[in-house]
Amino acid sequence: MRHRHHCRRFRPTPLSRRDLLREASCGFGAVAATTLLAGRAGAASTGLHHPARATSVIFLYMDGGVSQVDSFDPKPRLEQDAGRNPRDLFKVDATQFNNVGTLLPSPWRFQRYGASGIPVSDLFPHIGGVVDRLAVIRSMTSEFPEHTNANYFLHTGSGLQGRPSMGAWTTYGLGSENDELPGYIVLNGGLIPPGGLDNFTSGFLPATYQGSVVRPTPTGLANVGRRERAAALQRAKLDLARTLDAGFASRLAGDGAAPDALDSAIANQELAWRMQTEVPELLDLAGETVTTRRAYGIESEYEPTRIFAAECLLARRMVERGVRFVELTCPKVSGDRWDQHGNLKAGHENNARAVDQPIAALIRDLEARGLLETTLVVWSGEFGRTPFAQGSDGRDHNPQAFSLWMAGGGVRGGITVGATDDYGYRVVEKRFMIHDLHATMLHLLGIDHTKLTFRFSGRDIRLTDVYGRLIEDVLA
Secondary structure, eight states: OOOOOOOOOSOSSOOOHHHHHHHSSSHHHHHHHHHHHHOSTTTTOOOOSSOOSOSEEEEEEOTTOOOGGGTTOOOHHHHHTTTSOGGGTSOOOOOSSOOEEEEOOOSSOEEEETTTTEEEETTOHHHHTTGGGEEEEEEEEOSOSSHHHHHHHHHHSSSSTTOOOHHHHHHHHHOOSOTTSOSEEEEOOBOOOTTGGGGGOOTTSOGGGSOEEEOSSTTOSTTOSOOSSSHHHHHHHHHHHHHHHHHHHHHHHHTTOOOHHHHHHHHHHHHHHHHHHHHHHHHOGGGSOHHHHHHHTTTOSSHHHHHHHHHHHHHHHHHHTTOSEEEEOOBOOSSOSSOOSSOHHHHHHHHHHHHHHHHHHHHHHHHHTTOTTTEEEEEEOSOEEEEEEETTTEEEEETTOEEEEEESTTBOOSEEEOEEOTTSSSEEESOEEHHHHHHHHHHHTTOOTTTOOEEETTEEEOTTTTOOOOOGGGBO
């Protein structure tokens, strides 16, 4: 028998997983470094599934649940049947507090605005002035009647805690257009919604896609300025931390553990370094013209208006600089957020006064700068309110029908979509759910919501779960 001579370039004993990873030519630290050198833009991008109409999103979150029958869905029948027991007229489901009063007509009148003639409550005279840019959806629903679960549902497509938010999914799918700023920023006006920061989490997606919370002030981000005397000294410290993190990540990977948290820490440290030059200039509104500042309400005598005006103006500045997803939360007002279980008139008026002028100025400013065409603006709370009173002068939660609107970024302006019954209690035409909103938002960004998935817990998970259909009527 002829024997073959082996080159002997083999190991007599097999490598352990730890040894293999340690002796691989570059290791996981270099993989992380390669990702950083390539930039965050597109690092986890799936690419566009079809031509995008929008490149960024501004989400105006109306925390607490705006009453649809007092904002964008007028119901004259409430005037006609004011004071009647709603159970004599229709089936009344259990509410959050089951303190069911009589039918309560809106304290505000509605006026028709613009060429479209869409009726808008006197709560929002400034937004009424830009109504021809809006697609008002009157037939949205939620699956949850309680704030925390409804907030998770609105933000993440699930009523459970810990799922990735729509901002995280957006930046995961599209990457960032600016390596000096986070792709997903939450402007904190003073109210973190029920459910907390998990509304803005990256969930099981890589941690680099979580929302970065920023206050709308010149010092809105802690520790954004360097403490070292010289940039070179700080760079040396950062390089050391990066080397240590990369080595630790490599050892964890050798034990079969996922190094995502450390890789994300490395990326976030590098981003923080770059943000030190970008963020202070971004947050400084002094360079804006007096006309612009006044239009937004920066100089308003009402402090909540000044706060939300700064948020809206910063949101415009952020999308100008390529931030992919910006969410604005509400400022504190006298009373509660948009959650008027009592004292409806004062509570809704205080909240509307804070946001009405800045939002209208944002729409006009985006349009004047040519940004509205590529910026999708969405205005929504987590659910609506009942058409009957809670007690005598409030409204309880109503997940069965509420109104929201969309503008810019491929949206048809000057239209209303869907309808509720004569009392604004239940949807009777074109019923939509939050999954449909998410599907439509992603579609306008060039993403097929059924194809944007992430493998987790043994299955491919997406923002819209197994649901979601496009709200075709709003597409331009």
